[in-house]
Amino acid sequence: MLDQNFRQGDAKSTPFGTNAMVQPAPVDKIPDGPTTPEVAYQMVKDECFAQTQPRLNLATFVTTYMDEWATKLMNEAININYIDETEYPRVAYMCGKCINIVANLWNTPETNKWKAGALAIGSSEACMLGGIAAWIRWRERRKAQGKPYDKPNFVISSAYQIVWQKFAELWEIEMRTVPLTLEKTTLDPQEALKLCDENTFCIVPIQGVTYTGLNDDVEALNDALDEYNAKTGYDIPIHVDAATGGFILPFLFPEKKWDFRLKWVLSISTSGHKFGLVYPGLGWVCWKDKKYLPGSMAFSADYLGAEVTQVGLNYSRPAAQILGQYYQFIHLGFEGYKNVQQNSMDVCNYLHSNIGAMPQFQNYSPDVPNPLFCWLMKPEYQKTAKWTLYDLQDKLAQHGWMVPAYAMPANLQDVVVMRVVCKQGFSRDMADQLLNDIKSGVAELDALEYPTTTRIAMEKNIPLKPKSFNHNGR
Numbered sequence: 001m002l003d004q005n006f007r008q009g010d011a012k013s014t015p016f017g018t019n020a021m022v023q024p025a026p027v028d029k030i031p032d033g034p035t036t037p038e039v040a041y042q043m044v045k046d047e048c049f050a051q052t053q054p055r056l057n058l059a060t061f062v063t064t065y066m067d068e069w070a071t072k073l074m075n076e077a078i079n080i081n082y083i084d085e086t087e088y089p090r091v092a093y094m095c096g097k098c099i100n101i102v103a104n105l106w107n108t109p110e111t112n113k114w115k116a117g118a119l120a121i122g123s124s125e126a127c128m129l130g131g132i133a134a135w136i137r138w139r140e141r142r143k144a145q146g147k148p149y150d151k152p153n154f155v156i157s158s159a160y161q162i163v164w165q166k167f168a169e170l171w172e173i174e175m176r177t178v179p180l181t182l183e184k185t186t187l188d189p190q191e192a193l194k195l196c197d198e199n200t201f202c203i204v205p206i207q208g209v210t211y212t213g214l215n216d217d218v219e220a221l222n223d224a225l226d227e228y229n230a231k232t233g234y235d236i237p238i239h240v241d242a243a244t245g246g247f248i249l250p251f252l253f254p255e256k257k258w259d260f261r262l263k264w265v266l267s268i269s270t271s272g273h274k275f276g277l278v279y280p281g282l283g284w285v286c287w288k289d290k291k292y293l294p295g296s297m298a299f300s301a302d303y304l305g306a307e308v309t310q311v312g313l314n315y316s317r318p319a320a321q322i323l324g325q326y327y328q329f330i331h332l333g334f335e336g337y338k339n340v341q342q343n344s345m346d347v348c349n350y351l352h353s354n355i356g357a358m359p360q361f362q363n364y365s366p367d368v369p370n371p372l373f374c375w376l377m378k379p380e381y382q383k384t385a386k387w388t389l390y391d392l393q394d395k396l397a398q399h400g401w402m403v404p405a406y407a408m409p410a411n412l413q414d415v416v417v418m419r420v421v422c423k424q425g426f427s428r429d430m431a432d433q434l435l436n437d438i439k440s441g442v443a444e445l446d447a448l449e450y451p452t453t454t455r456i457a458m459e460k461n462i463p464l465k466p467k468s469f470n471h472n473g474r
């Protein structure tokens with residue numbers, strides 16, 4: 001019998017009693033008619049249900065835990081578009097305050113009330129903005145000198161994050177890379193300078209190299225560059241890609257010089273959504289002074305009857321992350337950030353020493369300057385092992401952990417490593433659970449009678465393509 005209170009197609013019972021739950025979900029075409037929010041919610045929710053718990057995702061650098069107040073605050077701001085500065089002037093003001101705070105954490109010498117910087121959706125956009133600004137400054141100088149400016153290049157280590165490849169390809173800029181080796185695990189300043197010429201518009205050291213967690217030595221690069229610029233008459237600057245380190249160094253290694261205290265560091269970018277402790281997507285970029293941010297990068301639009309000036313690749317963007325960042329600054333303060341970052345480091349060091357002590361493994365580096373590290377199989381063990389780190393990745397996934405195994409970049413591509421990023425929300429107790437799962441996984445693999453598929457592939461030199469794992473960019 002037809003219930004007259006419902007129109008056709010409405011649910012008449014609990015979601016799991018509806019027709020929709022025994023139909024395939026739409027893939028190609030929008031469904032003809034509506035379904036109830038309860039059913040739609042359940043279907044969307046359940047599609048993600050079998051995935052890993054974000055806090056067990058040790059592959060990502062991006063925040064997977066915020067407290068309830070932050071979550072509430074951000075959810076309540078979910079309907080605010082950042083770009084509507086006229087309608088939401090306090091959000092724009094709050095963003096300016098965040099930029100000031102970040103610039104000061106990086107020891108900006110700028111004396112203006114509002115420091116030169118920009119909001120971004122993540123480090124990728126922030127890196128692009130820093131790179132573009134350096135490119136434009138170089139181009140303007142070349143134009144003024146009557147010199148050609150059609151062959152720009154920048155220099156970076158081969159362990160660059162994928163954004164720099166995008167930057168090079170999309171803007172038709174040449175990327176010159178300094179290959180890393182097992183001995184030289186970070187950017188070598190002299191090797192970087194060998195790649196420079198009059199068309200080099202910046203060098204990009206990384207703080208928290210995505211592959212390894214190590215820091216390029218910015219101070220050594222700055223000093224070598226100072227000499228080089230004096231000798232050549234160039235003025236090649238530094239943009240620091242501090243996606244990770246930008247929120248670690250100021251709190252844990254405040255005496256280390258890597259930031260605006262160095263002469264040639266003119267811009268720095270970071271991810272607010274990594275160790276800035278905010279959910280994605282949020283990035284920051286700052287310049288040492290307004291004069292390094294080309295005026296041509298600020299676009300003004302007459303929008304909804306007001307003049308909006310903005311530096312950024314996106315236009316509309318969420319405002320909630322700004323509220324989340326400002327909340328974290330107020331709530332944690334310098335001491336609170338320091339405690340959270342130190343805890344991540346302590347848990348990371350604990351794992352580093354325990355995994356490094358296993359007979360099968362060795363750490364890639366003895367240094368842990370950021371709360372992440374990678375390890376590899378001991379070469380002598382690897383000779384006889386019947387398995388690879390890709391198999392261990394699978395074993396850990398059975399327990400819900402996402403711990404990626406991947407090959408190192410060009411020059412080191414035969415070296416397969418495994419990496420963990422220790423973030424807020426990953427405690428010592430969880431680290432112990434992970435260690436247990438690693439040890440029992442290794443014991444099972446060690447007991448194998450026959451080699452695994454990935455091991456056979458490695459033997460035959462068939463390139464190993466780890467399923468859908470993209471370590472580079474997380």
Ligand SMILES: *Cc1c(COP(=O)(O)O)cnc(C)c1O
Binds near residue numbers: 241
């Ligand atoms: C993560 C990362 C990026 C990209 O950052 P997103 O915030 O994910 O856009 C760039 N550079 C480095 C060194 C990174 O670790």
